[in-house]
Amino acid sequence: MKSASIYNEKHQWVYFGRDPEKPEKIIDSNQFMIINNDQAILLDPGGVELFAPMLSSVVKYIPLEQITQIFASHQDPDIISSLGLWDQVIPKAKLHGPWLWESFITHFGMNNIEYIPIPDEGKTLDVGGLSLQLIPAHYLHSSGNFSVYDPVSKILFSGDIGAALEPIDSPMYVDNFEDHIPKMKLFHQRWMPSNAAKQDWIKRVRKLDIEMMLPQHGRMFKGENVGKFLDWFEHLQVGSAISLKE
Amino acid sequence: MLNENTLQTVIAAKVSAELYHAQEITRSLSISSKNLRVLAKRIGESAAGLAVLATFYDECSRESISLADHVSAMTIQTANRAVKEWRYSIYEEKLEQACKKMGDRPAPENIMVVLNAKPEREMQSKEHMSHFNRELHDLLISMQKNIRSIAVIAVNSKIEAPRTGVHSPVLLDMAQNVEEMIKQILKHIDTALKFLSKNKQIL
Numbered sequence: 001m002k003s004a005s006i007y008n009e010k011h012q013w014v015y016f017g018r019d020p021e022k023p024e025k026i027i028d029s030n031q032f033m034i035i036n037n038d039q040a041i042l043l044d045p046g047g048v049e050l051f052a053p054m055l056s057s058v059v060k061y062i063p064l065e066q067i068t069q070i071f072a073s074h075q076d077p078d079i080i081s082s083l084g085l086w087d088q089v090i091p092k093a094k095l096h097g098p099w100l101w102e103s104f105i106t107h108f109g110m111n112n113i114e115y116i117p118i119p120d121e122g123k124t125l126d127v128g129g130l131s132l133q134l135i136p137a138h139y140l141h142s143s144g145n146f147s148v149y150d151p152v153s154k155i156l157f158s159g160d161i162g163a164a165l166e167p168i169d170s171p172m173y174v175d176n177f178e179d180h181i182p183k184m185k186l187f188h189q190r191w192m193p194s195n196a197a198k199q200d201w202i203k204r205v206r207k208l209d210i211e212m213m214l215p216q217h218g219r220m221f222k223g224e225n226v227g228k229f230l231d232w233f234e235h236l237q238v239g240s241a242i243s244l245k246e
Numbered sequence: 247m248l249n250e251n252t253l254q255t256v257i258a259a260k261v262s263a264e265l266y267h268a269q270e271i272t273r274s275l276s277i278s279s280k281n282l283r284v285l286a287k288r289i290g291e292s293a294a295g296l297a298v299l300a301t302f303y304d305e306c307s308r309e310s311i312s313l314a315d316h317v318s319a320m321t322i323q324t325a326n327r328a329v330k331e332w333r334y335s336i337y338e339e340k341l342e343q344a345c346k347k348m349g350d351r352p353a354p355e356n357i358m359v360v361l362n363a364k365p366e367r368e369m370q371s372k373e374h375m376s377h378f379n380r381e382l383h384d385l386l387i388s389m390q391k392n393i394r395s396i397a398v399i400a401v402n403s404k405i406e407a408p409r410t411g412v413h414s415p416v417l418l419d420m421a422q423n424v425e426e427m428i429k430q431i432l433k434h435i436d437t438a439l440k441f442l443s444k445n446k447q448i449l
Contacts, residue, residue: 051329053325055259056262109336
């Protein structure tokens with residue numbers, strides 16, 4: 001599994017993904033970790049198949065004991081089905097997830113970790129003195145869903161918003177936005193069910209100062225490509241990519 | 247209390263992390279060995295001894311990189327295997343719970359096949375872990391010896407330095423850097439060996 005420090009100033013953002021050894025049939029996913037003052041949070045730590053490479057990669061940056069929190073943007077298996085295994089190695093950690101999915105996510109196995117439900121309106125989350133904003137992203141695509149904004153690094157972790165389905169050897173960042181559109185279009189049209197929810201999220205996010213947007217699949221957006229994505233997404237009709245045979 | 251499979255996964259991950267850091271420094275050592283060769287060539291005849299040392303140094307650092315790559319690949323494979331075993335042991339545990347709930351009713355045959363095979367599987371798993379840990383331990387010791395050889399080269403470079411006249415301060419500086427890198431690599435290897443010794447029962 002590849003890993004890279006994508007922001008390293010007063011605190012650090014680390015990227016994990018593009019695992020060339022992952023089973024072919026499972027979708028590639030981006031995992032992130034924020035480290036601040038000897039504390040760390042894992043953002044969408046991934047599926048059970050990725051647990052071993054994730055664990056091996058994470059401990060290159062920080063001792064396990066310092067991972068005090070986990071964030072799950074929603075309930076999908078590629079987001080958090082590794083929970084039952086993390087539960088054994090970081091038993092004192094807290095898991096922040098949508099309140100809506102509490103009794104569902106715990107099906108992945110949770111004997112030690114404590115679930116902290118995130119209310120619909122979101123909340124702030126402290127990681128060693130760094131205040132992260134959990135922003136509602138409901139129906140994008142899950143009915144209980146959140147993005148994470150770090151106002152210091154100006155990084156937005158957008159979960160499935162901005163995701164693209166691409167080969168494992170794709171570049172880490174979007175270079176040409178126009179070329180990237182076909183890789184994202186169907187995903188957003190089919191997985192995102194609500195135009196109203198989409199507009200609500202865009203309205204919230206436009207108020208933020210964002211330098212980098214990190215989706216959970218595919219390439220990351222930097223600089224002007226963040227604005228280009230928001231403009232494109234605003235005009236995209238979602239919940240539309242279905243053709244049923246009679 | 248972590249079970250054996252969980253413990254093995256964590257140990258493999260931690261050893262892998264230490265080797266990753268050692269590997270990064272070893273790559274710098276390799277660059278430094280190439281610089282020493284270039285310098286020895288530039289100095290010419292008065293650095294004949296140094297040229298021999300540089301060749302030996304290059305060989306040792308390449309060998310260390312190869313060992314570190316090997317250990318790293320091994321730890322990743324083992325972490326994956328340990329997780330599979332871990333998940334399988336959870337499956338067996340759940341089957342046992344299901345059988346208890348069945349009371350007097352006989353358990354389905356395919357479930358009994360899994361449960362009857364459990365002691366054998368556990369033994370094989372333990373043997374595999376034990377084999378892995380011994381192999382890993384031996385590789386780390388080889389790497390440690392290799393790195394110590396480079397330390398000897400650094401000391402000899404210091405001895406050779408005065409013969410190279412104006413190049414002496416550069417050589418002394420290089421040897422100093424090499425010694426510092428070696429110290430860091432050995433520290434990572436020692437930590438990796440300590441993680442392994444924590445699991446004495448398996449080792």
